[in-house]
Structures are given as C-alpha cells and as structure tokens.
Amino acid sequence: MRExxxxxxxxxxLALILSGILYFFASNWPGFDRFTKIALxxxxxxxxxxxxxxMRKLVPHQAFLSHWLLLxxxxxxxxxxxxxxxxxxxxxxxxxxxxxxLLPMVFFSFVTSYQxxxxxxxxxLQLTMWLFIxxxxxxxxxxxxxILLLSVGMSLVNFVLFFxxxxxxxxxxxxxxxxxxxxxxxxxxxxxxxEQSLLRTLIAVCYFAVLCFLFYYFSKIHSNKKLLSITIIxxxxxxxxxxxxxxxxxxEEWALVLSxxxxxxxxxxxxxxxxxxxxxxxxxxGKSLLIIKRVAIVGITAVASIIGTLxxxxxxxxxxxxxxxxxxxxxGIGFTLLFFIIxxxxxxxxxxxxxxxxxxxxxASFFVTDILFFMFIAFLFVLLFVxxxxxxxxxxxxxxxxxxxxxxxxxxxxxxxxxAVLLGLVVVNxxxxxxxxxxxxxxxALVLSxxxxxxLTETASSSAxxxxxxxxxxxxxxxxxxxxxKRGYSSDFGIxxxxxxxxxxxxxxxxxxxxxxxxxLLLxxxxxxxVISKAFDPKANTAAAPSFLxxxxxxxxxxxxxxxxxxxxxxxxNETVLQNGTEIKLALEPLDPRSLIQGxxxxxxxxxxxxxxxxxxxxxxVKIVLRKNNEGIHEYANFYNRNDQWNRxxxxxxxxxxxxxxxxxxxxxxxIENFFIPEGTGQKVESEARFAKVRVGKNGNAILxxxxxx
Numbered sequence: 001m002r003e004x005x006x007x008x009x010x011x012x013x014l015a016l017i018l019s020g021i022l023y024f025f026a027s028n029w030p031g032f033d034r035f036t037k038i039a040l041x042x043x044x045x046x047x048x049x050x051x052x053x054x055m056r057k058l059v060p061h062q063a064f065l066s067h068w069l070l071l072x073x074x075x076x077x078x079x080x081x082x083x084x085x086x087x088x089x090x091x092x093x094x095x096x097x098x099x100x101x102l103l104p105m106v107f108f109s110f111v112t113s114y115q116x117x118x119x120x121x122x123x124x125l126q127l128t129m130w131l132f133i134x135x136x137x138x139x140x141x142x143x144x145x146x147i148l149l150l151s152v153g154m155s156l157v158n159f160v161l162f163f164x165x166x167x168x169x170x171x172x173x174x175x176x177x178x179x180x181x182x183x184x185x186x187x188x189x190x191x192x193x194x195e196q197s198l199l200r201t202l203i204a205v206c207y208f209a210v211l212c213f214l215f216y217y218f219s220k221i222h223s224n225k226k227l228l229s230i231t232i233i234x235x236x237x238x239x240x241x242x243x244x245x246x247x248x249x250x251x252e253e254w255a256l257v258l259s260x261x262x263x264x265x266x267x268x269x270x271x272x273x274x275x276x277x278x279x280x281x282x283x284x285x286g287k288s289l290l291i292i293k294r295v296a297i298v299g300i301t302a303v304a305s306i307i308g309t310l311x312x313x314x315x316x317x318x319x320x321x322x323x324x325x326x327x328x329x330x331x332g333i334g335f336t337l338l339f340f341i342i343x344x345x346x347x348x349x350x351x352x353x354x355x356x357x358x359x360x361x362x363x364a365s366f367f368v369t370d371i372l373f374f375m376f377i378a379f380l381f382v383l384l385f386v387x388x389x390x391x392x393x394x395x396x397x398x399x400x401x402x403x404x405x406x407x408x409x410x411x412x413x414x415x416x417x418x419x420a421v422l423l424g425l426v427v428v429n430x431x432x433x434x435x436x437x438x439x440x441x442x443x444x445a446l447v448l449s450x451x452x453x454x455x456l457t458e459t460a461s462s463s464a465x466x467x468x469x470x471x472x473x474x475x476x477x478x479x480x481x482x483x484x485x486k487r488g489y490s491s492d493f494g495i496x497x498x499x500x501x502x503x504x505x506x507x508x509x510x511x512x513x514x515x516x517x518x519x520x521l522l523l524x525x526x527x528x529x530x531v532i533s534k535a536f537d538p539k540a541n542t543a544a545a546p547s548f549l550x551x552x553x554x555x556x557x558x559x560x561x562x563x564x565x566x567x568x569x570x571x572x573x574n575e576t577v578l579q580n581g582t583e584i585k586l587a588l589e590p591l592d593p594r595s596l597i598q599g600x601x602x603x604x605x606x607x608x609x610x611x612x613x614x615x616x617x618x619x620x621x622v623k624i625v626l627r628k629n630n631e632g633i634h635e636y637a638n639f640y641n642r643n644d645q646w647n648r649x650x651x652x653x654x655x656x657x658x659x660x661x662x663x664x665x666x667x668x669x670x671x672i673e674n675f676f677i678p679e680g681t682g683q684k685v686e687s688e689a690r691f692a693k694v695r696v697g698k699n700g701n702a703i704l705x706x707x708x709x710x
Contacts, residue, residue, distance in 0.1 A: 009533030016526030023519035041080035048073035063547040071116040077563045086676040088574040089704040095131035107559045112548040118172040129154045155186040184234035211235045236299035243307045260311040263304045270300045270348040305355030325367040332361030425452045450499040581695035584634040616663045628655035660700030672704040
C-alpha cells in the first residue's frame with residue numbers, strides 16, 4: 001500500500017510541475033521575441049525527454065516515472081508545434097497540426113507498446129479526422145454530402161482500428177473500447193433520415209442494420225458485456241433521435257398518436273422478450289442472457305419514456321392549444337405514483353411510467369407556483385426514502401438537486417445567490433458520501449459534490465473567493481485522490497483524479513489569478529510532492545524494474561530527433577518567407593474565436609478573399625496578382641493563374657506581388673487567415689485593426705506579420 005501511495009505522489013508531482021511550466025511559459029509568452037519562443041519550445045521538449053532517461057538512471061526501480069516523462073515529452077512536442085504555429089500565425093486548429101503531432105506518437109506506440117501513447121495517438125487521430133472534415137476556416141467549409149461521406153470514412157477507420165484490437169494486431173484495451181465507441185458516436189451524428197437527404201437516409205438504414213447485427217453478434221456469437229452495452233445504448237439513442245425528429249417535423253395528431261402507439265408496442269414487446277429471457281436463464285447462456293436483460297431494460301425504458309413524454313405533451317398541446325403547466329405537473333405526479341401502485345414485477349412498464357412522470361412534472365415545475373414547486377420537492381424526498389428501487393433513488397436524488405439549483409436563485413433572486421445554493425449542495429453531497437453505504441449512491445454524491453465545488457471556483461462573487469474556492473477544491477480533491485487510492489476504491493479514485501486534472505485544465509483560463517502566480521505555486525507544490533515521495537520511497541536501493549527504455553533507446557532517440565527535425569523544417573520554411581518575402585498591406589475584417597490549444601486568435605477575412613474564378617475546382621491552388629493602389633494597399637489586379645494559364649494577357653508591374661491561395665467556391669484562403677493575440681484582447685483588436693502586414697515569398701506563400709490601424 002505504501003508503494004502505491006508513493007507512485008501516486010510521483011504522478012501528482014509530475015502533473016503539477018508540467019502544469020506549472022506550461023503556466024509559466026503562457027504568462028511570459030507575449031514578452032519573448034520570436035527566436036526566444038522557438039528556443040523555449042524546443043527546450044520544453046528536450047526537458048521531458050531528457051528527464052525520462054535521467055529518471056531511469058536515478059530511480060530505476062520506478063520505471064513508470066520514466067514512462068510518464070516520455071509521454072509528457074510527446075505531449076510537449078504537440079504543444080511546441082502549436083506554439084510555433086502561433087508564432088507564425090499558421091491556421092488555428094488545422095488538421096495538419098494534429099497530423100504532424102500524430103506521426104511520432106504512432107512510432108512511439110509501436111516501439112513501446114505503452115498504453116499512454118496508444119491513447120494519445122487515438123485522440124490525435126480523431127482530432128485530425130474531425131478537423132479535416134470540419135475545417136475551422138469558413139473559406140474551407142465542405143459541402144453536406146462531402147461531409148457525410150468523409151464522416152462515414154471516419155467511422156470506418158475507427159471500426160478497422162477496433163477490428164485490429166480484437167485480433168490482437170494491436171494489444172490495447174483502451175483502443176478497443178474507445179474506437180468502438182467513436183464508431184457509434186460518428187454514425188449517430190450523421191444518421192438522420194428525416195432531413196430530406198437520400199444519402200443521410202441510406203446511412204441511417206445501413207447503420208440500423210449494423211446495429212442489429214452487432215447486437216446479435218455480441219449477445220449470441222461472441223458474448224461481450226461491455227460491447228453489448230455500448231451497442232444497445234447506441235441503438236437507444238438512434239431510435240430516440242429518429243422518433244423525436246419525426247415528431248418535430250410532423251407535429252400533427254396522427255404522428256403523435258403513431259409515436260404513442262409505438263411506445264405501447266415497444267413496452268408490450270419488451271414484456272414478452274423479458275419473460276422469454278427469464279425462462280431461458282437456467283442454461284449455459286444464463287449469464288449472457290442476464291446481461292442482455294439488464295441492458296435491454298435500460299435501453300427500452302429510455303426510448304419509451306422520452307418518446308412517450310413527447311407524444312403525450314404534444315397531444316395535450318394540440319387538444320388545448322397551450323401547455324397547461326399545472327395540469328402537466330399533476331399528470332406527471334400521477335404517472336410517478338403508478339410506479340408504486342403497480343404490483344407486477346415488469347421493469348420496463350414500471351420504469352417507463354416513472355420516467356414519463358418525472359420528466360413531465362420536472363419540466364412543469366419550472367413554471368408552477370412556489371408552493372407547488374416545494375410540494376414536488378417534498379414529494380420526491382418522500383419517495384427517495386420510501387422507494388426500495390435504487391434506480392429511482394438515484395434519479396430522485398439527482399433531480400431534486402438539479403431543480404433546487406436551477407429554481408432557487410431564480411425564484412428568490414433577492415435573498416438567495418447561486419453561490420449559496422452551490423455551497424449547500426456541496427455540503428449535502430459530502431455528507432451523503434460519508435454516511436450512505438450504497439456504493440452507487442456514494443459515487444453519484446461524489447460526482448455531484450465535485451461538480452458543484454468546481455462550479456464555485458468559476459462563479460464566485462469576488463477574486464478572493466475564487467482563489468479560496470480554488471485552494472479548497474485542490475486540497476479536497478488531492479485528499480480524496482490519496483484516500484480512495486489507499487483504500488482501493490478504484491471507481492472513487494477515478495472520479496477524484498479525473499476532477500483533479502479537470503481543475504488544473506480549467507484554471508489555465510482563470511483570469512482572476514495571474515498565470516505567473518499560479519505557475520510558481522504549482523511548481524513549488526509539485527516539487528514538494530516529488531521530494532516527499534522520494535524520501536518515503538522504500539525501494540530506493542532495489543533492483544531496476546523492466547522498462548522499454550532499456551531495449552529501444554536508439555529507436556526512441558531516433559523518434560525524438562525526428563520531432564526536432566520537423567520543428568526545424570517548419571521554422572526554416574517560415575523564416576525564409578519572413579526574411580526574403582515582399583511586405584504588403586491588405587485590408588481586412590476580423591472575427592474572434594478561440595483555438596483548442598493555441599489560445600485566442602482572430603479570423604481574418606480580406607478584401608482579396610472574395611474572388612470568383614470561373615471553372616476553378618474545389619480546393620484548387622491558384623495564383624492571384626496583387627497591385628499597390630494610391631493608398632499603399634495591395635488590391636486584386638484582376639489577374640489570376642490556374643493550371644499555369646493566365647485569365648488574360650499579363651504584364652508585370654513594379655509593385656505587383658503574386659500570392660498563392662486555395663480556391664473554395666468564390667472564396668480564396670491564403671494561409672494568413674489567423675492572427676494570434678494575448679488572451680482577452682479580441683474585442684480591442686476587432687475594433688482597431690483595419691489592415692494586415694503580410695510577407696509574400698517568391699513561391700507565393702504568405703505569412704501574416706502584424707495587424708495595424710493604418
């Protein structure tokens with residue numbers, strides 16, 4: 001147990017130091033010149049890779065430390081690529097950024113077989129595909145059918161990855177379940193047959209057939225509880241979405257009646273299906289059939305309750321011309337009471353009625369009087385303690401807190417602040433976690449307590465309280481991480497450490513506490529964790545633990561060198577344009593979003609962006625002639641070149657500059673559409689910047705240098 005705690009101390013110490021270094025760079029980044037930034041980015045990478053090999057020598061018995069540091073080096077490489085892109089104002093959130101990051105991580109994965117690299121590679125692959133399908137620049141947006149086909153390709157890539165893991169071509173449980181989950185997530189996002197698109201309808205029909213086959217395969221041919229659960233959840237979401245869209249697009253009595261009859265038929269069929277399962281559970285397949293029964297109850301209940309609620313409320317609206325909130329409120333309570341009145345042990349019937357009632361009364365409670373609202377809260381409290389159903393108790397426990405949090409500050413704005421409600425719910429959930437013995441209810445209370453406390457760090461009424469709540473969250477979450485790890489509560493530990501890391505990420509964007517101050521604090525605390533862990537390490541003089549670092553040093557070193565070469569090539573390419581290119585001034589119109597990992601930036605739309613080129617293909621490379629006007633601004637000179645052919649005879653003038661771009665249906669992207677700025681300055685840039693200084697190289701490639709007022 002002591003060894004486990006020491007390992008955890010090392011992990012948290014490294015995480016804090018990594019965060020501190022990131023915060024330190026971020027706080028001082030605007031003050032560094034271009035070459036200092038590049039040097040720091042490279043040093044950032046080398047710091048972790050070198051530390052990995054050094055720790056292998058200093059504490060060889062703790063091989064995991066070297067492995068984690070190597071993984072941190074891989075993360076640092078991606079961040080450095082992003083920082084270099086920021087320096088040269090490259091496209092924000094461009095798929096090439098993540099693709100370049102992905103390649104060395106794939107090499108690391110196969111060389112080390114380390115699960116951390118497998119998972120990092122998987123995340124980068126998803127980001128690469130997603131951003132390729134959905135570019136951040138408006139000028140590069142794709143057509144609907146192209147997006148659909150590419151999305152199908154993304155889902156197939158995930159399924160092939162899943163297939164490789166099932167055949168042990170890739171040995172990774174993380175990849176197995178993550179890729180199978182993403183396969184369904186992508187298809188669920190595009191399989192919508194009611195949007196008057198033949199391709200969408202075809203995708204939806206094929207996906208439904210695949211779901212049926214996967215259900216049969218993982219229940220009968222190759223029984224797998226986890227994969228079957230994912231399949232049934234995906235099928236439930238698919239059916240719910242299709243029927244909900246059907247109701248919304250055909251909001252008439254016949255459609256609503258048809259939907260309600262579907263719910264009745266589904267519940268009736270579920271009764272027959274569950275009875276059949278009960279009769280066949282005594283044989284060899286009893287265990288797998290029990291799994292199917294449990295998952296089927298959840299899936300059928302979810303579909304029937306959501307569609308049933310929409311159908312009933314819709315029919316009432318068509319009949320009355322209004323939403324009678326009081327009537328819906330009491331009708332929902334009636335449905336809820338039926339759950340307790342019905343004696344028959346038919347779970348799908350009882351839970352469908354229960355959820356319809358809770359959904360209906362819960363939604364209506366936002367619009368009823370204060371007395372009725374508190375009556376409903378009291379009603380749920382009574383049922384919470386009376387009910388023997390753990391599923392209902394969990395549902396009631398969550399709904400009570402959700403309604404209190406959303407209603408009290410709204411109903412009593414003069415007396416109750418949301419901060420007080422959040423603090424009260426933190427305490428209540430903490431008491432429930434400490435006193436209640438039921439494991440599922442304890443986990444739910446832990447999640448809610450952390451969620452509400454984390455919300456306090458973002459909604460506090462003053463900067464002092466923000467810092468106070470942040471310190472409280474850090475102390476409580478760190479304590480819970482060690483306590484749950486020590487006691488072997490794996491699920492509670494996962495929840496605690498998940499919120500611990502989420503907190504570190506969220507505090508990066510906390511403006512009330514300076515990044516520099518946070519970086520120093522994190523570095524100091526991280527070093528304390530490492531020093532204490534090293535001091536109490538009982539195996540400081542024991543033999544070295546096996547590590548892939550010993551067998552693959554040359555291969556790993558080669559991949560590290562490759563990463564430095566990649567950064568060097570990017571820098572050299574951009575510096576060539578900056579040093580030798582022609583500087584021009586362009587008129588622009590900015591917008592203000594945020595990059596995934598590169599910070600704030602403005603998206604720029606130039607006057608030379610909106611150019612129509614007849615017969616130009618989508619994403620075709622074209623050359624545009626820019627000519628300086630009397631105000632010193634370069635404008636489109638009505639000359640363009642595609643396929644080495646000018647649109648009309650062209651004679652160059654002294655001020656002419658030829659810039660290369662990519663054509664997108666009446667809009668041309670030149671690679672200078674993003675300009676990175678200090679956080680929180682977007683509105684100022686948007687209101688003041690009117691022109692852009694751009695360097696254009698001899699080959700037509702351009703780099704955005706600065707924005708100016710005039």
